[in-house]
Amino acid sequence: MDLLAAGVGPAAAAVGTATALTAAALRAEPYGLVVSAGIAGGVLPVAPVGSVVVADAIVAADLGAEGPTGFLSVRELGFGVCVHRPPHDLVTRVARALGAVSGAVLTVSTATGTARTARARAERHPDAVAEAMEGFGVAEAAAGHGVPALEVRAVSNPVGPRDRDAWRIGTALDALAEAFAALPPHLGVTVTHAPAPPPSPVESG
Numbered sequence: 761m762d763l764l765a766a767g768v769g770p771a772a773a774a775v776g777t778a779t780a781l782t783a784a785a786l787r788a789e790p791y792g793l794v795v796s797a798g799i800a801g802g803v804l805p806v807a808p809v810g811s812v813v814v815a816d817a818i819v820a821a822d823l824g825a826e827g828p829t830g831f832l833s834v835r836e837l838g839f840g841v842c843v844h845r846p847p848h849d850l851v852t853r854v855a856r857a858l859g860a861v862s863g864a865v866l867t868v869s870t871a872t873g874t875a876r877t878a879r880a881r882a883e884r885h886p887d888a889v890a891e892a893m894e895g896f897g898v899a900e901a902a903a904g905h906g907v908p909a910l911e912v913r914a915v916s917n918p919v920g921p922r923d924r925d926a927w928r929i930g931t932a933l934d935a936l937a938e939a940f941a942a943l944p945p946h947l948g949v950t951v952t953h954a955p956a957p958p959p960s961p962v963e964s965g
């Protein structure tokens with residue numbers, strides 16, 4: 761299992777993921793799974809701060825155009841996909857193992873900051889449990905390489921009017937670390953850590 765910090769937003773996430781997947785393919789050591797992980801805004805009441813979510817759909821929620829009747833996705837415009845669906849069995853297994861909520865996780869380039877945007881996105885995506893800014897970029901890169909993608913997030917803040925005092929990034933990172941410690945056997949991988957260096961000799965005398 762390798763860890764890549766690709767940056768914030770769908771473009772940085774796609775570039776970082778595609779580069780890593782290409783490099784691995786050229787080494788003839790292709791990856792079998794990509795996991796987009798991080799913190800997220802949670803949709804209340806299903807995904808409160810500190811909860812973990814697993815995406816059953818990774819949705820590009822603001823990639824498209826505005827029309828007179830509202831937002832039109834790239835799929836509605838006829839030139840792309842706006843949803844990637846991770847393998848259903850894997851989502852079910854991982855969500856159960858982590859005690860996580862599963863549902864659609866929206867990828868946005870502009871984080872929700874008003875009740876009006878939160879309402880519009882909830883109306884368009886009633887199955888959404890969270891939003892973040894990278895999942896769809898990761899999933900597009902993975903799809904381009906024929907590799908399945910998962911998205912696992914820990915909730916740092918509620919989706920809604922911008923309120924930085926309500927953010928609990930430490931709580932979310934603790935929950936994410938706990939989830940990732942439990943994850944490997946459910947992905948069918950074993951994690952090996954480099955052995956700790958020996959303690960430096962203590963001089964006596």
Ligand SMILES: O=C(O)c1cccc(C(=O)CC[C@H]2O[C@@H](n3cnc4c(=O)[nH]cnc43)[C@H](O)[C@@H]2O)c1
Pocket residue numbers: 767768769798799800801802868870871872873891892893894916917918919922924
């Ligand atoms: O200052 C703000 O209003 C603000 C709004 C959204 C995100 C940020 C960040 O600095 C974190 C970006 C980082 O965190 C993920 N994230 C966490 N919560 C949300 C959210 O409610 N909506 C979208 N993204 C979120 C995101 O994936 C980025 O990696 C600041």
